[in-house]
Amino acid sequence: MGGRTFYLISYNEHSAPNALAVFEQIPAKSRYEFLLNDIYFFINSFIKGPVCKGQVALNVIQDHFWVMFMDPKYDVSVIDKNFLKDNFEYLKIPNQLGEDPGLFETFKNLGHEKETKKYQADRANIYKKYYPDGMKLEHIRKSNNPNHNDSVLTVYRHFDTASLQYGAVGSVPKTLWVIDFPLLERLYYSLVAGFDVFGNTAHQLLVRTHMDRLRVEGENNFLEFLPQKSRMDYFNSWYVGWLAKYLTVYSPSKNETGIKYYSNDYKYEFSNMVLDYTKTKRDKINFLEKAYKPTPLRDSYNTKEEIEESFKSLAAPGSTKITKHFTDRDANAILIRIIMDNGENLIYSMVVNRWHDNVALMFNEESRLDPTKDDIDFVEGFVSSYPSLFIVLKQNEILDFFNTIKNYENKIKLKEHIRDYTINRANPNFWEHFDWFDNEFKKSNPLEYGLFDLNRYYSATINGDN
Numbered sequence: 001m002g003g004r005t006f007y008l009i010s011y012n013e014h015s016a017p018n019a020l021a022v023f024e025q026i027p028a029k030s031r032y033e034f035l036l037n038d039i040y041f042f043i044n045s046f047i048k049g050p051v052c053k054g055q056v057a058l059n060v061i062q063d064h065f066w067v068m069f070m071d072p073k074y075d076v077s078v079i080d081k082n083f084l085k086d087n088f089e090y091l092k093i094p095n096q097l098g099e100d101p102g103l104f105e106t107f108k109n110l111g112h113e114k115e116t117k118k119y120q121a122d123r124a125n126i127y128k129k130y131y132p133d134g135m136k137l138e139h140i141r142k143s144n145n146p147n148h149n150d151s152v153l154t155v156y157r158h159f160d161t162a163s164l165q166y167g168a169v170g171s172v173p174k175t176l177w178v179i180d181f182p183l184l185e186r187l188y189y190s191l192v193a194g195f196d197v198f199g200n201t202a203h204q205l206l207v208r209t210h211m212d213r214l215r216v217e218g219e220n221n222f223l224e225f226l227p228q229k230s231r232m233d234y235f236n237s238w239y240v241g242w243l244a245k246y247l248t249v250y251s252p253s254k255n256e257t258g259i260k261y262y263s264n265d266y267k268y269e270f271s272n273m274v275l276d277y278t279k280t281k282r283d284k285i286n287f288l289e290k291a292y293k294p295t296p297l298r299d300s301y302n303t304k305e306e307i308e309e310s311f312k313s314l315a316a317p318g319s320t321k322i323t324k325h326f327t328d329r330d331a332n333a334i335l336i337r338i339i340m341d342n343g344e345n346l347i348y349s350m351v352v353n354r355w356h357d358n359v360a361l362m363f364n365e366e367s368r369l370d371p372t373k374d375d376i377d378f379v380e381g382f383v384s385s386y387p388s389l390f391i392v393l394k395q396n397e398i399l400d401f402f403n404t405i406k407n408y409e410n411k412i413k414l415k416e417h418i419r420d421y422t423i424n425r426a427n428p429n430f431w432e433h434f435d436w437f438d439n440e441f442k443k444s445n446p447l448e449y450g451l452f453d454l455n456r457y458y459s460a461t462i463n464g465d466n
Helices: 029-034 037-048 103-108 113-130 181-193 199-221 228-238 242-247 265-276 305-314 395-406 410-420 432-444 459-465
Strands: 064-069 152-159 163-167 175-179 335-338 345-353 375-380 389-394
Touching: 029 037, 029 181, 037 152, 037 175, 103 345, 113 199, 152 181, 175 181, 175 199, 181 199, 305 345, 305 375, 305 395, 335 395, 335 432, 345 432, 389 395, 389 410, 389 432, 395 410
Parallel strands: 064 175, 335 389
Antiparallel strands: 064 152, 152 163, 335 345, 345 375
């Protein structure tokens, strides 16, 4: 064969799952760009995959956050030929223990605090070496996708399922991630390629707890773009409670940012800079500018623009009372059909984002929720494949519906108002409404279309008890 030396990848079950090591002969730039070229697919493969099914699996993420990516030209793990190899030991994934790890191996591999801190320190040091002036805006990747701008992606959690959207949907979220190559590679190979649906409880426990580390890593990468003095304050606001702070391994670097800020709201300012830099459109309904003040509800609604203006008002923090009372775990993604007098149909998803004091613990999620801080996003089109409710409105009913959302109290009269618009499970025309929404979903997104799963449909409506 001409004297060439061929590299054969290992099929050893304890080393093969770690793609960073197995494919080290392929340049990191090529591997990273391969993933980025179809990044929506790769992120969606675990957001909608079997690893993200169930409450315990999903309470590892916030209900709403944005994801962005390091540009390969500035990702040190790509441009420094030794960085990954020097850190293989600290970048292992639990899938390397196989589908059936024993009890001793399981407890031995929970946490990895020492390895996590070592990797965080190594990463901070090498970024300081390459970028002594700090992280800059141009280090964020700009999309070259001709069909969709995938510079920023939006993740929504719907209690025990999740969904992914192109662009920056919603207003500036509580947390954001910046994903670099080693994080992206481990996310995919731990949560998709290496996740065994039929693996034992220990395997799934290790993958779930490892995701805590990956989440913090993405958040840490984002915080490196903010002033050094602000990072711990942001982190503490995301991880409220002594146990969450104790269990979460985070060591902010001492590297200063290379971005100049003009206000004290660094997260909001950085988010706006990224949206401008990547030419990502702001959500016309839900994105809230600093100077925005909710407008009063109109006496009547005649155009789509007027409807969306009131949706924006209702999406503003503290503008609705319904989230304080409508806290059932099955009420997360609601589909709304508005039938206009001219025959036009408007479709929106009403997404309820539950506030978590932290997402660092696997169990007892209810103790970390705060319904008074929940918010609502109104998104044009379809967000989830697991609708909680169908709502059907005629044009002359819009004001009454908006008033009900805005002023909802847990009282019989207002409950009856909600019941007027929701399609009860016992409604004799339920399947007619289902077919309409299903057909519209198919027309809007034939590539990802599938029948709606009604397992999460609001069960209390069976007895008319909202």
